[in-house]
Amino acid sequence: MLTVRIAPWRRLALLALLPHLFLSAAAVVARQCLWPGQASDDAGCLSWRVMVEANNARGWRTVPPQCVGYVSGYMTRGQYQRDVAGVAEQARAYADGVAADADGLDAWVFDIDDTCLSNLLYYEAKQFGAYDPLAFRAWASREACPGIHPVLGLFTTLLDKGFKVFLLSGRDEETLGSCTAANLEAQGFSGYERLIMRTPEYRGQSSSIFKSAVRKQLVDEGYRIRGNVGDQWSDLQGDCAGDRVFKIPNPMYFVP
């Protein structure tokens, strides 16, 4: 009689416990879930990411080890996509206020890697570790870099508005020229004025020096650089940077 009376209590206790077990498991999975005032590694990694975007943190070699998971989450769970779309929208709003002249000399400059084409899959596979030129060349040669959609939308809008678009990349022209052109074409980046890549004379020079020299050359040819879009500050500073620059987010690596 006693055992019969206790059994329903046990069943009830189990029933009462189950939702708590479920909620606890969900809380462990939900890494973004913080109560007010609670901090986490993510808060420090958010500080670091914003410092990168504001050009306060410079010359870093790899993502800080404690932020690899954060950067991976940032890049793949929606915030990166939102951020890129926001920057493209700012650029579009600015472009709406600039009329391209009939002389065909109003220009925009776009970087390629992680501006037009994404290397996220490559860097994820490398755990956002040190740059590896041979492995990167193998990756780029596959012509498999996905296009970055909001930037493609901006690119197309600018062409429609009559701007001349120059694609300017630190990739080596000799080894990666044709596969880069094919990858761009396959991802919808066509109709640009010129694809300019690193020539042997600039091998070993910083991206900043190479890109400044190319932009100066464009200005000497008579082009007016109205806008300049890149994921690295070295794309956006130096000589003839452009009337306005747009920084596409990139917490994966730093190029001087």
Add this chain to the structure above:
Amino acid sequence: MLTVRIAPWRRLALLALLPHLFLSAAAVVARQCLWPGQASDDAGCLSWRVMVEANNARGWRTVPPQCVGYVSGYMTRGQYQRDVAGVAEQARAYADGVAADADGLDAWVFDIDDTCLSNLLYYEAKQFGAYDPLAFRAWASREACPGIHPVLGLFTTLLDKGFKVFLLSGRDEETLGSCTAANLEAQGFSGYERLIMRTPEYRGQSSSIFKSAVRKQLVDEGYRIRGNVGDQWSDLQGDCAGDRVFKIPNPMYFVP
């Protein structure tokens, strides 16, 4: 007999429900709590904030209405403090690699409002709305702006290292000169080389034009501007911006 047997079930049901009620209430309070993949206004406001810091979003008049709560939370719940401390740390690390020469001409420039002294209380009271010159003058005249601690730490370190520090503010010298100096002194900002504020000839001019002119004058006097710290990009661009610039976060307002 029947009623006596049901009562414990009712008590158990209540006991089982109570934790769920508590968790539900806590979830409503915890606005930062998101399950993976879930978005919120905060995600869009984070995009906007990072665009401000990266100088992609320009010329905005007030915080977007849907982001007022986000900005208030950002400024008061720890992330802003973390971000400012991070930037000050980057500046200190850079300064460690620059020796101040014995000629006493190695200089740093600091902005004042929301770089050295905080106006958070003023902007909070204004719901981060449009700039109001009269109300701001009344606020600044109270000499009650709290010092921003990580920036004070950097300021002190630089003085100890032998740099000359110039405080450069768009505040009107005639009306706010003495109260600004008193507020700085009270908050520990003493020992600087010169406090330079907006003179009548620069009234109505952009902060960027005024500050560029002052920095050029300093360089003409022989100073080498090694670093420049401000919360607005207009502090950090233009003539003689400095060898390296540091952007203190500020999602509260935009100064051209």
